[in-house]
Structure formats: C-alpha cells, structure tokens
Amino acid sequence: MKPLPPSLPVRPGPGPHAVLLVDDESQTRKWFARTYGQEFEVWLASSAAEALDLLAQRAPAVAVLLSDHRMPGGDGVGLLTQVRQRYPHIARLLVTAYADKDVALAAVNQGQVQHILEKPLDEATTRAALRAALAHGQPSALTPGLPERRATALRETLGFLAHEVHAPLATVRGYLQALRERHAAAPPDEAALAHLVQRHPGELEHLIEAAQRRTDYAQSLVSSFVQSARDAWQPEASAPLRASALVALLRDEYPFEGDEARWLDCDLQQDFDLPARRDLLYLVLCTLVKNALLALRSAPAAQPRLRIVLGRVAAGPGAPAQPCIDVVDNGPGIAPDILSRLLREPVTTRADAGGSGMGLLLGQRVMQSLGGTLTVHSAPAQGTTVRLLFVRPDAARETT
Secondary structure, eight states: OOOOOTTSOOOOOSSSOEEEEEOSOHHHHHHHHHHHTTTSOEEEESSHHHHHHHHHHHGGGEEEEEEESSOTTSOHHHHHHHHHHHOTTSEEEEEESOOOHHHHHHIIIIIOOSEEEESSOOHHHHHHHHHHHHHHHHHHHHSTTHHHHHHHHHHHHHHHHHHHHHHHHHHHHHHHHHHHHTEEOOOGGGTTSOEEOOSSTTHHHHHHHHHHHHHHHHHHHHHHHHHHHHHHHSOOOOOOOBHHHHHHHHHHHSOOOTTHHHHEEEEOSSOOBOSSOHHHHHHHHHHHHHHHHHHHHHSOOSSOOEEEEEEEEESSTTOOEEEEEEEEEOSSOOOHHHHTTTTTSOOOSOGGGTOOSOHHHHHHHHHHHTTOEEEEEEOTTSOEEEEEEOOOTTTOOOOO
16 A cells, blocks of 8 residues: 655544545646645545545545546546445546546446536636535535435335324315215205305314314424425534424424313423424424323323423433433323333224324334434323433434
8 A cells, every 4th residue: 555645635624524636637636736725625646546545544534536537547437436335425526528428427327426527627617516515525424324314214204294194184084074064955046155054053163173273284294294305315504403492383283172282281491402303303292292192082181181391311320311302191001011012013002093003113213313212101090201312412413
C-alpha cells in the first residue's frame, strides 16, 4: 500500500467531508484545487489505483469522489463501481469529455453516480453539484445503515396507515349506510327535496358530525404517512418536536366519541424532545389511545379515566433516567395469558370491532427503530399502562 501523498491535507474534519478528484491531467488537478479549495477540502489523485490506495487509508473522511472517465490504467466508471461496493457512503460524480449514451448508461447502472459532469468543467455547475453531493452524502455516511432504517421506518408507517385508517373509514361507511336507511321517498309535489327521517331528535346531525370527525382523522393519518415518505428520502433539518406538542396534536385531531375527550387527562410537566418527527410517533400514540378507549368502552368504570404522562424513568437498577410517555387507563385490564403474547404475536380480544392485534406490534417495531422500547403492564381489573421509553437525548439523536 502506498503512503498518503505528502500534499494531502491531514487536518481532522467532522466525519466525511473531503472532495476527492481523480484525474490523470496535472493541470486539471491544479485548476480544480485552486478553484474549489477555498470552499471544500480538496484531495487529489492521478489514477484509479492511487485513489483506491488513498481510500483504503482515509475513506471515512471522504464525502464526494469525482473521477475522470478516461484515464490510463482504468476508467472512471470502473473506479466508481468499486467505490460503490467498498465505500457506499461516498457520493460519486463522473467527469467525462466523451458524454455519449453508453458512458452515461454505464455510469448510472454500474457506478450509481449522482451526477455526470462534462469537460471542460463549468465552475458554477460543478460547484452546485459538489454542494448537492455533500448534502446528500453526509447524513448516510455519519449514520451507517440510515437509508435502510429509513426504508424500514417507511414500511412500518405504511403498515400503521393500513391498520389505523381502516377503523375510521369503516365507521364512516356505517354512518353513510345509516343515512341511506333514513332516506324516505319525497311526495310528488316535493320531488326536488331530500327527505331523511330521524329516529330521535338530533340523530342526523350526530351522524354527519361523527362521520366528519372520522374523515378528518383519517386524513391526518394519511398526511402523516405522506410526510414520513418525504422525510425518509429527503430529510429536512427542523426544530425538534416536543412530546407535549405531540400530545396536543392528538387532543386536537383524535375523533373522540361523546364525552370521551373528558376522560383524557394529561400530565405534561416533564417535557422532552422526541427523536423523530410527528408521523411515526403520532400513529403510535393514536393506536394506544384507541386501544385504551376501546377497553374503557367494553367495561366502563364508574369514572373512566385515560391519562397521558410525560416522565423520566430508569430502564433498570443503576441505569440513567430516560424520557418516556405513559398511556394509562383504568379499564378492565388484560388477562395474563393474553398479556404474555401481546408483543410477540397478533392477538386481540376485539376482533368483532375490527381489531387485528397488530397495533402494539407495529408500535413496538417503531420504538425499536428509534432505539427505544414499548412495554405493557396490566392486570385484570387494574387497568393498563403502555410505556414508550426513549433513548436519552445525549445518547442518540438520530431522526428516522
């Protein structure tokens, strides 16, 4: 293995940050370093072999690689292909004076390049391509496996969407069927008017308002999924979401029935930043609230109570305190045989109400993807507590 070139900068950088140009023309290398060296940390190599030697020693510091296509001893597409296989965190750009169809296809299919630049390089175009490549390459380099985790998170959100949106839409369908059943034929002289027959005062208004609430809720779930899809592949820096803000969103958007909103009590004093945007955690929290409300409806207590508590607890003896969200109800509780299976397989006691048993499993997967855990504590006639336990902010700040 060759030693590092004497002219190679060795000052430390914040993870992957350097731009490596590979070109056999010395004048091109000098011009590139002079033109872009003020904005970027530029490294130079005169051949594919020299570039691979350099990467073998310093690949973690390289964020972007530009390679000329035609060079003695190896072409740029071949180099980019090897770099893709060995160092997938590096963004790859191809520079060529022979921008024909075959080169472009090979570059895309074999090297998975982000951009193809033509010689002579246009300064503004090249600078923009370098900036875009750095912005694209650094997040995945700093967090290995992040694209895969984002794809997993996206699949989990889609699973949540399919699971959660079924219930409100099925309810809306039921309300529409009820309105259809209450439709009565109009007298001949009032053929232009619609006639709906109420079984008791205010019934029709209730059906319409309830259907609207559930439609709005379903729309909010779909919006969460769309946001998740955007963030998965084009994450934008944004202020962290506070746990209290997530609870406020739920209080505003969840379609509570009757007096159910009054059952909800929130203790938000120990607020904290969440490790993800609202999409996934909003769906998790909605699922937990829905499960608690179904339990309270099935065996209503004298004073039904649902509490959401923001707190900090230690995962074990001697462990540091971690932020958590507890969803607590005073419903009938969960039988021990069901509780033992709840987070291992789909199990539900409310299949007649559309339950599939997947909600908690999906919530558990989301929490695991964030580095946290989901636990359930319950006993017959003693209610249920579901805890979302997050990693400490100073231990991990990764967004999915």
